[in-house]
Amino acid sequence: MRKPTRRTETGRGERVLRGVWRLRLPLPWAGVPHCNAWALARGDGIVLVDCGMDTRGSLRDLERALEQVGFALADVRLLICTHAHLDHCGQAASVQARSGCELWLHPRHEHLTASLDDRDAALARRIEIARQSGVPEAPLARWAEDRKEQSSGMSGPLEVARDLLPGVVVETDAGAWQVYETPGHAPSHVVLHQPERRLMISGDHLLGRISLYFDHGWTPDPVQEFLDSLDVVDGLDVRLTLSGHGRPFTDLRGHVDGNRALVRERLDAVLGALRDRGEATAFDLLPGVYGDKLMPETAAWLLTKMLCYLEHLEATGSVQRAGADPVRWSAT
Numbered sequence: 480m481r482k483p484t485r486r487t488e489t490g491r492g493e494r495v496l497r498g499v500w501r502l503r504l505p506l507p508w509a510g511v512p513h514c515n516a517w518a519l520a521r522g523d524g525i526v527l528v529d530c531g532m533d534t535r536g537s538l539r540d541l542e543r544a545l546e547q548v549g550f551a552l553a554d555v556r557l558l559i560c561t562h563a564h565l566d567h568c569g570q571a572a573s574v575q576a577r578s579g580c581e582l583w584l585h586p587r588h589e590h591l592t593a594s595l596d597d598r599d600a601a602l603a604r605r606i607e608i609a610r611q612s613g614v615p616e617a618p619l620a621r622w623a624e625d626r627k628e629q630s631s632g633m634s635g636p637l638e639v640a641r642d643l644l645p646g647v648v649v650e651t652d653a654g655a656w657q658v659y660e661t662p663g664h665a666p667s668h669v670v671l672h673q674p675e676r677r678l679m680i681s682g683d684h685l686l687g688r689i690s691l692y693f694d695h696g697w698t699p700d701p702v703q704e705f706l707d708s709l710d711v712v713d714g715l716d717v718r719l720t721l722s723g724h725g726r727p728f729t730d731l732r733g734h735v736d737g738n739r740a741l742v743r744e745r746l747d748a749v750l751g752a753l754r755d756r757g758e759a760t761a762f763d764l765l766p767g768v769y770g771d772k773l774m775p776e777t778a779a780w781l782l783t784k785m786l787c788y789l790e791h792l793e794a795t796g797s798v799q800r801a802g803a804d805p806v807r808w809s810a811t
């Protein structure tokens with residue numbers, strides 16, 4: 480999770496294609512200023528794909544974005560979430576309360592919902608993982624203090640009416656959308672594909688600007704899952720991709736290749752840093768791999784990714800654990 484910053488923008492809506500609108504919603508996160516929800520025409524209303532994070536004024540932002548394209552929250556007939564991250568499902572309960580719609584979401588959402596059920600236990604677990612990764616006590620204590628003061632980002636519990644799995648079809652005026660599982664960024668991640676109009680709603684699996692993130696600790700090898708999910712979307716016929724952040728883009732193959740290359744670059748950098756140092760904790764490796772991207776606001780997020788890279792390299796036999804408490808790593 481990124482540290483909150485002050486929001487300066489408001490929600491905005493714009494037409495992308497006939498029956499398809501982009502709703503650009505502000506986020507309170509450093510380096511991630513907004514996310515996209517998508518409104519898809521269906522009869523006299525819309526299917527809403529993703530809905531933004533719950534923060535002060537966030538429901539008004541969503542309303543404003545909808546108003547700009549001629550809709551209201553009461554027009555939402557169905558809410559689909561591409562994955563269970565706060566910026567994609569945080570306002571689900573509010574949207575449902577205002578519209579009476581169902582929520583469809585992939586069943587592997589425990590990476591979010593388990594920590595919402597017991598926030599203290601989830602925070603304690605994260606602190607222990609950070610300590611085991613070599614994070615020094617003073618910055619860790621500051622981070623934990625900040626986290627305690629943050630709101631959950633959720634407007635209420637998730638009430639899922641239907642598991643969003645392959646075979647489920649999302650009917651809209653722009654045609655029927657098929658569901659593809661794309662874990663890696665998050666275990667619950669799916670993309671939606673509309674084959675006749677050659678459209679894909681990619682959530683955070685592929686973004687307008689190439690940027691990686693993997694949830695750590697819920698599956699054995701999120702990096703490998705992400706690479707496998709790139710193969711899944713690479714096989715789809717798509718002329719326009721509607722992503723969870725950034726502008727829609729036409730060059731799907733370029734984005735897939737760019738993501739593969741960045742994963743390879745990061746894995747090589749982690750391995751190179753370990754070879755240079757002999758032995759290191761995950762935290763020790765951050766400056767060498769991320770350089771000036773490493774800041775107090777981004778450290779927790781980068782550490783999560785570092786752990787995923789190390790565990791992927793461990794699974795492929797390139798690194799090993801060289802000591803415990805904190806865990807030290809070395810190249811094989």
Ligand SMILES: [Zn+2]
Pocket residue numbers: 562564567664665683
């Ligand atoms: Zn996400």
Ligand SMILES: [Zn+2]
Pocket residue numbers: 514564566567683723724
């Ligand atoms: Zn996102």
